[in-house]
Amino acid sequence: MKHPVFGDIVLASEYPWWEGEVRLPFFANFDTLGNDIAAERFCKKIGNVYKGPDPKATPEYRRRREGYFRSRIHNEDGKGPSPAQEQALRHLLDSDRAVCQAVIDGIFKSYLEQYDAYREGLGQGWADPQELEDILPRLVSPVGLVTLICLSSLDFHEAHKEGASYVGFSFHATWEEEHGIGVLTHGGKIVEVGIMDTAFTEHCVE
Numbered sequence: 001m002k003h004p005v006f007g008d009i010v011l012a013s014e015y016p017w018w019e020g021e022v023r024l025p026f027f028a029n030f031d032t033l034g035n036d037i038a039a040e041r042f043c044k045k046i047g048n049v050y051k052g053p054d055p056k057a058t059p060e061y062r063r064r065r066e067g068y069f070r071s072r073i074h075n076e077d078g079k080g081p082s083p084a085q086e087q088a089l090r091h092l093l094d095s096d097r098a099v100c101q102a103v104i105d106g107i108f109k110s111y112l113e114q115y116d117a118y119r120e121g122l123g124q125g126w127a128d129p130q131e132l133e134d135i136l137p138r139l140v141s142p143v144g145l146v147t148l149i150c151l152s153s154l155d156f157h158e159a160h161k162e163g164a165s166y167v168g169f170s171f172h173a174t175w176e177e178e179h180g181i182g183v184l185t186h187g188g189k190i191v192e193v194g195i196m197d198t199a200f201t202e203h204c205v206e
Contacts, residue, residue, distance in 0.1 A: 005086040006071070011078055017155075018073040018081065022089070025067035026100035027151040032174050070153040074202065084160035088167050091188060099188040101142075103169050106183055106190040107149065108142040111175075118175050135174035148174045149181060155200040161186060168199030 001009050001018070009020035063069075073081045081089075092099055115138070122136055137144060155168035164187055171181040182199030184191040192198050 001080060003081060005089055006073060006081055009073065016074060016076045018075055020071045021068045022071045022154055023067050024069060024096055024100060026097055028065055028067040030146050031150045032148065032172050069151050072153060073156045074158045076158065084163055084165040085156040087163055088156055088165040091164060092167060095188055102188060102190060103183050103185065104142045104145060106193045107181060108145060110193040111139065122175060157202060170196045170199040
């Protein structure tokens with residue numbers, strides 16, 4: 001479908017949503033480089049050469065670097081995005097820097113609040129304090145997140161309020177590789193920060 005607001009979108013064959021892309025240049029340079037730095041440091045210590053996967057070889061990586069990210073428009077009846085979802089995207093694109101900065105500020109606040117717990121949990125599996133510092137440094141500002149997280153996808157939920165749907169941001173994160181980080185927003189304001197399913201699970205907005 002060529003949608004007037006969302007552009008080219010495709011109805012998923014197995015899931016109740018449409019798939020497309022949203023351009024958010026704000027997140028183009030965010031990446032989980034901390035993982036690679038820690039892996040390289042460890043390999044050097046044991047005398048090996050780090051041969052991790054080359055993310056630059058993937059189309060998704062190149063699209064991220066251009067500021068394009070996967071989107072899911074939740075739609076149980078398969079008829080296409082609702083007016084509330086259209087309004088949510090319009091607001092996001094009109095206020096992209098302010099909304100994206102609010103998302104980063106929300107993650108940073110959560111990071112500081114849970115830092116000691118993460119440090120204790122991850123510290124049990126990392127023998128080298130410097131390697132742990134690569135993936136879980138003590139940050140003094142949100143700017144430090146640029147090498148620790150990368151935006152994976154956005155979710156435009158069917159649930160809405162005041163004419164606009166809720167929007168979820170899903171991130172990969174160095175300190176939470178298994179569950180990722182999710183941020184649920186409405187009207188550019190933070191509703192909740194948690195693991196990745198906070199962003200894409202419908203019950204989180206009910």
